[in-house]
Amino acid sequence: MAVIEGGKVLATGAVRSTMKPAGPVKELTGLLLKKAGIPTAESRLAATGVGRKNIPGASQLTDLMAFSKGARFLHPPTRVIVDLGGQGVRLIELDADGIMSNFTTNDKCSTGTGCFLDIMAAALGVDPAYMGTASQNAREPAVINTSCTVFAESEVVTLVAKKRPKEEIVAGLNEMVAKKVVAMIKLAGTKGDLMLAGGVAMNAGVVAAIERELGRKSVLPPEPNMVGAIGAAVSLGASK
């Protein structure tokens, strides 16, 4: 969730998704508005994402619209947004005016998603947060031969049994994620500024691997998991 006023992000926050999001969302809204110093009566609410219909009183917009608007707000020259989500990878292309011109989505396969990284963290017996920083210390990335989460999980277990340093395994996994994401980017054949968004973009190792594999820099917003929320707020016309 993000609170925006006058083209500025004043407060952001997150709660874990539940089946009934209305309660937690209301609580978080109150908290963030207080933090931003805005009276509730002067605020308006927009919702995006799978559970957007369950938020009473909020205007709704699709995830794709929200990401387009959020990316445009954060970095106007953005032409491609890659949303590295928990259960899928989405690629949104924008034209010069910031209007969505195309999108590709992969939610059939868990490889490269947040879910993938969580499973690997469990297989390695480390905290998910470790996954983001460990690869910096890797001397040589372990080669992961498969492209499937289930098979990679077995490979990781074997590598751990062979006493391969965990940071090298993590580096290998980051490369595996990067290969999949970059293949998707190359397939779209996009040019121009590329923004990485979504929870997985908070993983520095994955971001570095994607940039290496892609051969160019990406735009990384300060809070990659907030791009959609910021876009929802922007859609209300509260900014600019």
Place this chain on the structure above:
Amino acid sequence: MITAGIDLGSTYVKTVVLVDGAVKGFGVSPTGPDHDETARSVLGSALQMACLRQSDIGYIVSTGYGRRVTTLANETISEISANAEGTRFVARTLGVRTILDIGGQDTKAISLDDRLNIETFAMNDKCAAGTGRFIEALAGVLGVGIDDMGPLSLKSQHPLKITSTCTVFARSEVVTLIAEGKPKEDIIAGIHEALAKRLATMARKIGVRKEVFFDGGPARNVGMRQALERELGITLVVPERPQIVTATGAAILAARKLEKAGAR
């Protein structure tokens, strides 16, 4: 003439001891961390069944994913060739033109010509969703033994649909279905149908021609067999021991090698 075939699969190691063109012993055991050690112990049980010793074996051919790891074998061969050879041996007179072989980590569809030579083949080793691992992973979530999956699924009145393609997502889906109190047998029937759909798609790529031979560990699962028959709209030829077809093929190739060497 005594030969042996060892099939070092990702999930199980299988061995067959062949004596003058007849299977006299076989062994099957889950693949342990040490492939070579597992192969030795599985060959040991096959030899015991055949009342033979390792020194009696004239030639050993290994096949499968771990075929190069074992030091037992005189020679290695691809599992596609070994499987086709095994199928020719097991079902020579049955007019097999298509083989569907599901393994623990890969699935093969092989088409044979009229002389039972390999014409084309397709293989999936990229994604767990089309392999035996799919059933294994979901059986684990359900807390059902792999051998109980087939019989349980036959009790299903209303098979549920598993909508996720990815094994990982299907795992969460099954957890949700269990939490909703859905009958286990309906979930299991849905799992078999999901895998059958994926196999059928792969088989159609190389063209499904009758008769269709179905082997590999999951072919032991009666629910899986029926789901695949429904999906393809045909009756499958399933050997008595679907798990050892490829190992049998390797043993036959070993016998042929020995024969040639003897003739020379």
